[in-house]
Amino acid sequence: MRILSCSETGLVRKNNEDAYLILQDRGLLAVADGMGGHLAGEVAARMALAQLAKSAAELDTLERDTLGDWLQRSLTEANRVVYASSLASPERRGMGTTLTALLILRQEVLIGHVGDSRAYLWRGGELIALTDDHSLVGELLRLGQISPEEAEKHPKRNMIMRAVGAAEEIEIDLRKVETQARDVFFLCTDGFSDVVKAEEVRDELGAERSWEGHLEALRRLVLERGAPDNFTLLCCVLD
Template sequence: MKAVRIYETGCVRKNNEDYFLILPEESFFAVADGMGGHNAGEIASRIAVEQLEEKAAELKSTDIQDMQDWIVQAVNQANREVYEVSLRTEGTEGMGTTLTALMIYDNKAVVGHVGDSRIYLWRNQTLTLLSEDHSMVNELVRLGELTEEKAKNHPHKHILSRALGVELNIDVDCFQLKVQDGDVFLLCTDGFSNEISDQEIAAEFSEAKSWDDHLETLKNVVIERGAPDNFTAICCIVER
């Protein structure tokens, strides 16, 4: 596995509440986007990713029979730690974070997902969104009460319906799919996906460039559009 990434504070925020994990040897990757007052969001995303990294140490010494169960356990462990820290640390009450994790294991991609960070698959010149945004606005779209066009500029589009660390227990979206040689998985926070459409990402990925250059181009587009939020993107390239 090879991975390239961009990690930017953006043009408005003073601190970066995104956090990411790249473990190429374990084929394990994640992005997290924290929320909360002051620097609490930054703390939440950092704790979540650190918990995943700690859990990943098991992968070198354990024969994991069910990777989906393992991912769910890892995300739940991260959720409990963020929640418990928020209860005992002043100024972090109610903090939370998104978390989207990818594991490539035994010719399968396994995904664990909470929040509105995203994971896409680029395969055969086609970009597919694999994850579902856990946001209040997306819930309205899913129920048919709001059109996708109106959702794009809805004033409450950033309000999450599900986030890590807000409650002791969390529902984790978890799924798997077979991987193919040449697949590229894109993990990103909403500071990236809110500023660049899926069509624009696909058009860029269709160009004959290195993956570093693809992300550099997309980074510049986000910055040119004002980059109102922190943004992180990781391209995970399946090479066999």
């Protein structure tokens, strides 16, 4: 398993409220995109990932069939920690973060997801979405009330409906994917997915280039288009 990453502030924002976690020895990857004023988004993203890393210490002691429960519990605990911190400081009130995590096992991957950071699977020349955006526009798309073209320009396209730390209780999407040789899992925050279409990612990943080359080409594409937001990419290439 090889893991490649990049995380950049972009060309407009002053600080990077994205964060990512790589615990390769435990097969745990995650991206987070914080929100909130006074740098609170940056705090929320890093706090959530720190709690997830802390919870990962339990992985060595758990049976395989309990790992889905562990992922659910760990994201719930991250929510509790971020929410408690938001109540303790007026400057952090209302902060939150997206969080999309992968737990990579021998023959399957578990996905825990809150918000609009995305997970994709590249397999056999196809790019497969593994998460749904927990956003207003994502919900309108699922209901068929707007078209994909309208979604790209919707004035509220960045309105998140679920975030870690935004409320005392949280709903987490969990999914299991059986793996195949040479699968590639791709995580990104919305600073990437709002600028580069899934079809463009598919075309790039299908080109004759190293995985390092793919990631660099995608990074440069975001920058060429103005990089209006922080953006983070994680790429996990299975053997």
